[in-house]
Amino acid sequence: MVRRIGLAIAITLTAVASPATAAAPVVVAHRGASAYAPENTLAAFHLADDQDADLFEIDVRETKDRRLVLLHDATLARTTDVEQVFPGRAPWRVTDFTLAEIRRLDAGSWFARDHDGERDDGERDYDGERVPTLAETLREMSDSDLGLLLEIKTDGQRPDLEARVADELRAHPGWQQPGRVVVQSFDWAAARAFHTRLPQVPVGLLGTPAAADLPALAGWARQINPPYSALTRSYVRRVHALGMQVLAWTVDDPAVARRMLSYGVDGIITNRPDLGDLADT
Template identity: 30%
Template sequence: MNKKVRQVAALALYLSVLFSLYLVPLGMYSPCIKEAGTLGPAPTLIGHRGAPMLAPENTMMSFEKAVEAGGEGLETDVTISYDGVPFLMHDFTLKRTTDVAEVFPNRTHLDASMFTWAELQQLNAGNWFLSRDPFGTVSSLSEPDCSRAQNQSVPTLAQFLEVAARSSRLVLFDLHRPPYGHPYHQSYINTTLQVVQAHINSSQVLWLPSEDRELVHAVDPELQQTSGEKASIHELTVGHITRLNLHYSTMSQQQFRKYQSVNVSTNLYVISQPWLYTLAWCSGAQSVTTNSIHILSSINKPLFLMTQEEYSLMWILTDAVSALLIIAVFIFHWWRERGLPWSGSRQTHENGAYSKFRTELSDVWSISSVSVRPDLRSAPSSPSKPHLPTITEE
């Protein structure tokens, strides 16, 4: 009876877990489960520091490769040199993407903005890409591209803006404030703004720096004010925000619709996988920042897209087939158990391994029952004619 109770309890637990698994997919949500005809246009692509899989990041070659691959925007990071030249550098130091350890070995830990522009021009900004191969793509580059990458240098903001202006691309950049004691610690925004206005149409620039935003908007209202944080509609309106630059983990179809209703578009970063780009597309993002602009530019439709009815039907059919297979397995085992011979209350399977085991076990017991006759155990044996003991079976 106890065995029966345990079997019933195990079966009930198994069926409850199985039933729960059957119901889980029906309650799942995906932005790519939507009604036909409601999918918006594909998000535009903004090259993250250019095309960093095809060329060293934040170099002229990288941005030109991003334009060639079909990017509609270029993203970078701007720092001010010690003598007031805005240049492109993501890290606070120069160690990772230049040969500063060879040219200025005693200054590797200095902030990048503590170098003059003349010193920065002495650095190579491409060799590290070929030696470290950060994306595992160097082997796919042509020999001319490898040679070109090897000779890249640190570019100025002006050079970067000229590439964007010639190709009519959008520009998105973050701006690093120089450390305390730097000559341009207070005036770095004005210095950067002057370079922007001198080299590109302001309407092409997504202005991301949040400091002195009101002043910047007053000086140049054509700039597309861009915020790196979510905010209420009122705050966005007051701050003249026209675009949000958010991490892709903040994807929300409802929020995107809310922002779009007041003409605030959304850019998501950094999206480099096709499946993640598909989710951003289905969610309604207007643009994405990507490392793989050459890959995403070839995607002309989402990888997966279906209506709620199609999704439900797919899982219902899957659950039904799974249930039939499980029932068939149970029936097979029940039939197999019922088909075995029984002897009294103990089941004996006379074929296969069990039969062999029982035969060997019987032989062992037969050998253990053999003994030597007691009267012969201590009898002396003749040296000339050995006496063989008689074996008897007790």
């Protein structure tokens, strides 16, 4: 797969006229190359770069002491050894642990590509991989060719999280280059609040807004990012007609990828960034 030269064009604020005139569709590595490495870890992000993804997607949450870490789930149980390290602290919510405590956790030993606890011959050992902070990730990946799709995880309970994400991006100005970052969220109020704080960074809305709501959203959002199962060709056209773009998630099947591209989506979010050169399928 050849990395798209049109990446910066594909995720800027410009309108998308039609699939025929749009930039080549982008491939977004969902939580990194998460089919092959533990999700939301530096190892997964570097592997996504090796596999020629265009962007890597991350999930940002807040710790008890209000530090920004990368975790998808609201609890630490699925992707770390927190139950062994802190056995008496169920249900192991991220917001109940300090950054110092989370740094003690192993975020890689749970992962095995064959999903049965046995590693294939030659498979990398991810034991000891840690939960990274947002700042660590921005520094580590700054010299890569990857763009970033950053999801804010508020769970409706962290009303100022978008402000701290904006502050962290300001502290790493290289990531504010045009087309380098998109910030998205299921919490559309948080996404809009982020937009007011850092308007030069495009904002995406996760989910499938009603068609009647799209014109109002187009006033400040630049992407509508639904699950692929919710998409139709006509919906993609409506979004494009309003100058916004569409990234479909989570697409790991080449046949589904081809169908999404036939609808004219601007990119796919996938656990398998080596799925193939989707622009040529």
